[in-house]
Amino acid sequence: MKQSDFKAIDRSGTYTTKYDDAIKKFGTSDLMPLWVADMDLASPPCVQEAMKQRAAHPLYGYTVYPPRYYDAIQNWMKKRFDWEIKQEWIVPCYGVVPSMNFAIEAYTSKGDGVVIQSPIYPPFASSVKRKKRQLYDNVLLYKNGKYEIDFEDFEAKIKKSKLFLLCSPHNPTGRVWDENELNRIIEICLENKVLIVADEIHADIVYEKTHHILGSFEKIQEHCVILNAPSKTFNVAGLNTSYAIIPDDRLRRRFHVRQDKSGITNGNPFGIEALMTAYEEGDVWLDALKKYLSANIVFIKEFMETHDLPIKALPAEATYLLWLDCQEMGLDQKELVDFFVSDAKLGLNDGQSFGKTGAGFMRLNIGTSREVLEEAMQRLLKAYKEKK
Numbered sequence: 001m002k003q004s005d006f007k008a009i010d011r012s013g014t015y016t017t018k019y020d021d022a023i024k025k026f027g028t029s030d031l032m033p034l035w036v037a038d039m040d041l042a043s044p045p046c047v048q049e050a051m052k053q054r055a056a057h058p059l060y061g062y063t064v065y066p067p068r069y070y071d072a073i074q075n076w077m078k079k080r081f082d083w084e085i086k087q088e089w090i091v092p093c094y095g096v097v098p099s100m101n102f103a104i105e106a107y108t109s110k111g112d113g114v115v116i117q118s119p120i121y122p123p124f125a126s127s128v129k130r131k132k133r134q135l136y137d138n139v140l141l142y143k144n145g146k147y148e149i150d151f152e153d154f155e156a157k158i159k160k161s162k163l164f165l166l167c168s169p170h171n172p173t174g175r176v177w178d179e180n181e182l183n184r185i186i187e188i189c190l191e192n193k194v195l196i197v198a199d200e201i202h203a204d205i206v207y208e209k210t211h212h213i214l215g216s217f218e219k220i221q222e223h224c225v226i227l228n229a230p231s232k233t234f235n236v237a238g239l240n241t242s243y244a245i246i247p248d249d250r251l252r253r254r255f256h257v258r259q260d261k262s263g264i265t266n267g268n269p270f271g272i273e274a275l276m277t278a279y280e281e282g283d284v285w286l287d288a289l290k291k292y293l294s295a296n297i298v299f300i301k302e303f304m305e306t307h308d309l310p311i312k313a314l315p316a317e318a319t320y321l322l323w324l325d326c327q328e329m330g331l332d333q334k335e336l337v338d339f340f341v342s343d344a345k346l347g348l349n350d351g352q353s354f355g356k357t358g359a360g361f362m363r364l365n366i367g368t369s370r371e372v373l374e375e376a377m378q379r380l381l382k383a384y385k386e387k388k
């Protein structure tokens with residue numbers, strides 16, 4: 001896979017959230033959409049081929065999860081993260097967000113405390129609130145352009161809670177939690193008998209650092225649920241195929257009961273094929289993709305610096321989502337969003353949608369071609385110069 005093979009694909013006519021919902025989201029279609037967390041880059045050729053072959057069979061009926069599906073996940077965990085898992089720990093799921101919802105229902109009751117760390121991917125807070133659990137926000141500390149955990153506050157909130165929803169790597173801050181941080185989290189949660197549900201959907205796109213899967217820490221294995229999917233990694237989010245890894249039998253049974261109650265148990269024939277093929281054959285493509293994305297990140301950072309824009313792209317240790325600190329622009333949030341949408345004609349995520357603590361920030365999706373980002377940066381620069 002050559003770097004020049006990564007190109008933004010025209011997605012019109014495919015009912016794409018990022019493009020087709022842009023009018024609803026921004027009130028105009030006259031902008032470059034750089035928001036929803038999927039990529040404009042094609043899925044790996046091996047996945048495209050698997051989709052074509054499956055589509056060529058003229059019948060798309062109910063589909064089971066074959067042994068090959070479990071093998072693929074087990075082998076992926078071993079080869080990419082050096083984590084050995086048992087096949088019976090794997091629970092096929094319909095999506096990470098639905099699974100997070102099932103986990104909240106399975107392991108807590110109304111009024112129980114649930115901890116999250118904002119700024120954070122919006123469904124973390126909304127899932128907890130909708131289920132009438134008590135939301136405790138262990139706000140991340142923003143220090144010298146980097147996010148850290150406020151452990152004192154974390155411990156105080158964990159003491160009042162039953163469940164911690166960990167986002168690892170963290171969206172939108174791009175943090176990859178290091179071993180020490182995870183060890184402290186684990187110790188505090190174990191001491192207070194708090195279960196951890198870890199959303200690790202971004203685990204495959206980590207740049208310099210090493211991602212440690214929470215379940216690979218032996219002491220927490222019986223007290224955690226890991227949620228993951230090939231969706232972000234291989235750009236197959238629309239196939240609604242994810243999985244949970246739950247080493248503990250009792251926790252797994254409770255999750256199964258909750259998921260079964262929802263009626264969402266059938267597999268998606270295309271999603272299953274995509275997962276198996278991506279995990280079996282997608283390694284080389286993924287390594288090339290990471291190189292491409294990390295060059296995109298460098299490009300954005302350098303552009304902001306070279307042109308003296310009062311916007312800092314935070315160091316993304318993971319994901320193709322760049323968290324932009326726009327505080328130096330001196331605008332309130334409404335003015336900031338308006339500047340991006342109306343002046344620069346760029347559709348980014350409003351930082352405040354990730355919680356109040358996201359004020360002054362915007363989230364930029366760099367999972368597209370360099371040419372698209374070059375144009376986006378030119379628009380930003382022009383709008384900034386005109387505003388100044």
Ligand SMILES: Cc1ncc(COP(=O)(O)O)c(C=O)c1O
Binds near residue numbers: 037096097201229
């Ligand atoms: C942290 C995180 N979790 C979950 C999801 C969505 O997962 P799914 O589509 O499987 O529900 C996203 C998508 O942006 C995400 O960033």
